[in-house]
Amino acid sequence: MLRKGSIAASLFWLSAGWLVVALVATGFLLTDLYSRALDTTLIQTLDFHVESLAGALLDTRDPRDPDIALADPRFERPRSGWYWIIRDDEGNLVNLSTSVVGIDLQGVGAAADALGRSTEVVRDPFGTQLRMVERNVTLAPESYRITVAGNLTEILELVDNFRGQTFVVLGAVGAMLAVMSAIVARFALRPVARLSAAVEAVREGDSAEVTGSYPTEIAPLAEQVNELLRSNAQIIERARNQVGNLAHGLKTPIAVLRNEAAAGEGELADIVATETDRMSDMVSTYLERARLAARTSAVGKKADAAAAMGRLARVMGKIHPDVAISLAAPDAGLPWFRGDEADLEEMAGNLLDNACKWSGGRVEVRLAGERGPGGRQLLIRIEDDGPGLSEQAMDKVLRRGVRLDEKTPGSGLGLDIVKELVDVYGGSLELKRSGLGGLLAELRLPAARQGRPVAAPRG
Structure with missing residues (x-):
């Protein structure tokens, strides 16, 4: 076809x-x-x-x-x-x-x-x-x-008869040539289809690099794609190292300034202490964002969403023993998450933790696959029976720099990390009114075919 x-x-x-x-x-x-x-x-x-x-x-x-x-x-x-x-x-x-x-x-x-x-x-x-x-x-x-x-x-x-017979014969010849051209086109372009499938396998996380042998016309393209993947892996590794070095290099001077300000007295010491705390928070926030962006840039990763949510539900059940967490059994064809498993746990974990903190004792989690504008997506629905949020509050907490749990102890980054990761993966996060009476968080992420996760190519 x-x-x-x-x-x-x-x-x-x-x-x-x-x-x-x-x-x-x-x-x-x-x-x-x-x-x-x-x-x-x-x-x-x-x-x-x-x-x-x-x-x-x-x-x-x-x-x-x-x-x-x-x-x-x-x-x-x-x-x-x-x-x-x-x-x-x-x-x-x-x-x-x-x-x-x-x-x-x-x-x-x-x-x-x-x-x-x-x-x-x-x-x-x-x-x-x-x-x-x-x-x-x-x-x-x-x-x-x-x-x-x-x-x-x-x-x-005689000429008219010859013309009619000629066009009948040429029509038959044309049909045979058209069929032959279609067969030749499909046969000649079969390596392109194999290359496309190999690239799709990398995108879906089924393979770490483009594999297979190709004709001389497109073999350089396959090699360039693999070289790009290797280069991407090297850049990510260097970025991780630089982020770590930067964090280590900034923590010591900030700690010295904080200690000096704590040892001093007066208005200047108070200003230095306040600004040092702000600097420390900003450095932590942006270093965390840089770390997340570098981690999510890796190609060829995917994770079993059902298994990850099952683990999160068990962990949150131990952290919040007074909350009944219900995880609906997913469909057999539930797609996997196309990305790093740690990122999925961080996004879903923060949302599930917030739901448990604000619930009245009941939290429900459902997973499903759906069609989105960019293809198939993984949908994670987390809802609770807590007080919920108004429309203005839902809009506010989705803005950059606003935490959902400002009055409740948490990790410090909270919903901001979720929003940052969702943006990096090209997904979406929506907050709605739950049928249970509280808040409903709908997390949509890129989906991948079920299969064994594959590590990114090494440099």
Whole structure:
């Protein structure tokens, strides 16, 4: 099956269009050549008959001799379209074929060529098209004009039949060539399809790199993709190291400033302590974001969402023993999360922890797969029976820098980490009113096919 927009479909339709134009042009060209060949043959036949009549006239020396005739029986049959006439210089009729009886057949009005022959196409009184050839013959002391006409309508009918048969044959040939071009296109582009599948396997997390052998035209592309993956892995590793070095390098000076401010007294010491705390929070926040961005840039990772949520539910059940956490059994075809398992646990874990903190004792978790604008998505729904939030509060907590649990002890980054990770993965987070009376958090993330997780390629 040729998919719309594919290279194979484009090649097929381009070749099919060209075949139609070429075969139609070929059909008309062959018909024209066949028509010219038949007309030339007819003229040669008429020339032969003119020569035969001229020879008979020279033999008998009497243009009115009834023995002057042609052997072709068509000249004896009325309305056959085959006629011959002999006229004198003054245009008087001196002899004719039996087929001309009762017909007023005029001579050729066209000028003679270098051989003294004139030819033109006319119609007889019955509507039959005629090809007429005329030549002068001198029989001293007089000269005569010999005119022979052949049935051109028969030739045109043969041409029409030939045209119809030609287009039938060329249509069959075109259909076979179109099928062959489709087969060739699919066969020739099969390596491209294999490369596309290999790249998709990397994107889905089924493979760490593009594998397989490819033709020389696209083998460099496969190697460049693998080189890009290796380079990406190296950049991520360097970024992790630099983030760690930066964190280590900043923590010590900030700690020194905080200790010095704590040891001092006065307004300056208070300002330094306050600003040092702000600096420490900002450094922690942005270093954490940099760490998350570097971690989620890895290609070829996926995680079992059902298994991860099961572990989170058990852990949260121990942390919040007074909350009943219900995890609905997922469908057998539930997709996996396309990304790092630790990131999934961090996003879902923060949401589940918030739900447990604010619930009245009941939390429900459901997982499902759904179709989104960019393809299939993983949907995680976490809802509680707590007090919930107003519409204004839901909008507020989704803004950057606002924590959902400002009055409740937590990790410090809370919902901000979830939003940051959701943005990095191109997912979405929506807060709604839950049917249980509290808050419903709907987390949508990119989905991957079920399978064994694969590590990213090493540099």
